[in-house]
Amino acid sequence: MTILSTSRCKQIHLISGSVLGVFVLCHFLNHSLGLVSIGAMEAGRHVFTLVWQSLPGTVVLYGALLTHFLMALDSLYRRQTLRMPVGEALKIIFGLSLPFLLIPHVVATRVEPLLAGIGGDYPTILRALWSSSANTTRQTIALLFVWSHACLGAWFWMRGRDWFPRYETLLYTVALLVPIFALLGFVNGARSLGREYAEHGGYGDRDYASLQQRADPALLENIRLAFYGGFAGLIGGTLALRALPSRGRIRIRYPDGRVAAVSLGFSVLEASRAAGISHVSVCGGRGRCSTCRVRIIQGLEGQPVPEAAERATLARIGAPDNVRLACQFRPAHDVSVVPILDTDSLGIKTQLARQNGGGRERRVAVLFCDLRDFTRIAEHTLPYDTVFLLNRYFEMVGEAVESSGGVIDKFIGDGALAIFGLKTPLPQACRQALNAASRLSQGIRALNQTFEGELDQPLRLAIGLHAGPAIIGEMGYGQATSLTAVGDTINTASRLEGLAKEHDAELAVSVELVQHAGFDLQGHRRLDMGLRGRQARLETCIVDDASEISELLPARG
Incomplete structure (x- = not known):
């Protein structure tokens, strides 16, 4: 029987870690005062000890x-498998090694002065x-x-928060500068321990001598060994x-036929990792995202109900x-x-090789597509899920x-520009563009x-959709250079996409493209669209459901 629930244990772990994080930050800032002087370090220490060495602070x-x-x-005991991402492994390794690194420092700075009766x-x-x-x-x-260890713990907790992107750069800067200033203050303070302190009975000289005389080295060594043994035993x-x-x-059965046989107490994520099955988990398995x-699909009955943290995340999405x-x-x-x-959905597949597409004019078919009202949808979706959804769409x-x-x-943004006809004649490119529009309609469903x-x-x-001449070439600067197309045809296709939105339709295609493709989309609305900068009007076909045009197209565009 578990005394504390998993979510309650995580809350206690987070609160205790926050207290230690504040202590470490204050301690390191005190170290950094060594860049000013040892006197500044001592002044800071008096404030530091007033808080943390008081009875409430010590408790x-x-x-x-x-x-x-x-x-x-x-947490280590509950973890059913030691397979985990590198970040989680480093956090655990740092955490478990800390007692052995800090024991000598704690004995020298807290235990020895306590036994000697001096600060x-x-x-x-x-x-x-x-x-x-x-x-x-x-x-x-x-x-x-x-x-x-403190930064990894804070990062695992913060990175799923809505406000984290706004302060990310500042937080990373603080995380980098604090240990640098602390180490520099430590070195500068140690090097400034000059003869003037001894000559004037300065900070700690007489106490230091007294401390060395009164502290029992054998007792201190036994205390250190006891601490080592205790932590190692735990x-x-x-x-x-x-x-x-x-x-x-x-x-636990997966859709591709693989099965993870694990002990009771494993989470599904732990079972996936133990079986070597890729499983997305952006927040590190803490229930703070939904990735x-x-x-x-089978075996839902009789399963444990979600705890508060899981229930809140599931409710949000x-x-x-x-x-x-x-x-x-x-x-x-x-x-x-x-x-x-799935892990394959976190990136976009490699594009087709773009050869022979630079620095020339070519007659092409152009497709513009855009998600409607996606901003409103994203407002009610977790950031990780928004990224995932966009990547699935892309x-x-x-x-x-x-x-x-x-x-x-x-x-x-949530739109895309595609070009057809870089290697094919215009009639075939227009058929390909219509075929792609039909596939997009089916894909969104x-x-x-x-x-x-x-x-x-x-x-x-x-x-x-529109067809016509365009300038094709490698454009951009540095690593941002890529194959792209510019010209009136591109602008027209973009305006047609806006026209589809205005008429609450899925597709607006120029009759010119339809004719080049060798089809006649009868039965659909037709409009004459005026274009800025052009006297001629563009005859346009409005299609409410783009998947319908697949019946007019051959199996391959």
């Missing part, structure tokens, strides 16, 4: 330290650390490990408990009852799942265009079926 600090370490061991100050500690290269190296490594005991055979086995979510977060869902019996976000557009014989020129129940309203497309 909070060491309570948070013990709690954080125990919660880390609990340790910066000159005393700096002299002790600077007198030995081993002490200096160990202190530097400990500082970097402590700060790296970590070793946790790993030993993990190695004990657990009761019961369950099988790892799965649809349960409007997930149906059969969708769970893989990082939080720990099946009680066999289950079949379908990961909704992937669908890329496949529709490339399978029809075209090339994606660029993606613009497939996406709506996939995300049914997760979107407040279905995705809708607006497509514009």
Whole structure:
């Protein structure tokens, strides 16, 4: 029986880690005052100790330290597999190594002055650390490990927050500069321990001598060994408990036929990692995003209900009852799942090779498409899900265009520009463009079926098609150079896409393109569109459902 729920343990872990993070930040800022003088370090230390060495501060600090370490061991024990992303592994390694790096420092700065009955100050500690290269190296490594662990923990917590992108640069700058200033202050303070302090009975000299006389080295060594043994025993005991055979086995089936057979207590995400199955998890398995979510297609009955953190995330994205977060869902019996976000969908497939397309005029067919009202949809969607949804949409557009014989020129926001006819004659290019429009219409319907129940309203497309001359070439600057097309034909296709939106239709195509393709779209609305800068008007065909034109097209564009 679990005393604390997983979500409550994570909350306690986060709160204790926040307390320690504030302590570390204050301590490092105090170190950085060494860039001014040892006097400044001492002045800062008096304020620092007034807070953290008071009775309440001591209880909070060491309570948070013990709690954080125990919660880390609990998290390690609960983790059913040690397969994990590099960032998570580094955070655990840094965390478990910290006690062994910090024990000598804690004994020298807190235990030894306590036993000697005098307070340790910066000159005393700096002299002790600077007198030995081993002490200096160990202190530097400990500082970097402590700060790296704190930053990784903070990053895992912050990166899923809506406000994080606004302050990302500032936070990264702080994360980089704090340890640099702390180390520079430590070095500058140690080097400034000059003869003037001894001559004037300065900071810590007499205390330091007294401390060296009154502290029992054998006792201090025994205390250090006791700390080492205690922490090593806790970590070793946790790993030993993990190695004990657990009761019961369950099988998690995936849509490609693979099966992960794991012990009871595994989450679906842990089962995927243990079986070597790629599974998206942007937030690191903390239930703060929904990228790892799965649809349960068999075995939903009798499963544990979502806890508060999972329930809140699922509610925010409007997930149906059969969708769970893989990082939080720990099946009680066999289950079949379908990961909704697959790893291949996180990027856009490689475009077709763009050869012989530079510096020339060519008659081409141009397709513009754009998602309608996507800004409104994104307002009610988590940032990770918005990125995923756009990438699925872009992937669908890329496949529709490339399978029809075209090339994606660029993606613009939630829109796309595609060119047909770089290697084919214009009539064939126009047929390819119409075929791509039909595929886009079918593809957006497939996406709506996939995300049914997760979107407040279905995705809708607006497509514009036109054909004519365009300048094709490599344009841009530096690494931003790419093959693109410019000219009146491109602008006209863009305006046709806007016309489709105005008439609440899926496709607006110039009759000129339809005629080049050898078709006549009878039965659809026709308009004469005026174009800025041109006296002639453009006859346009409005198609409410672009998938209908597939019946007029051959199997291949």
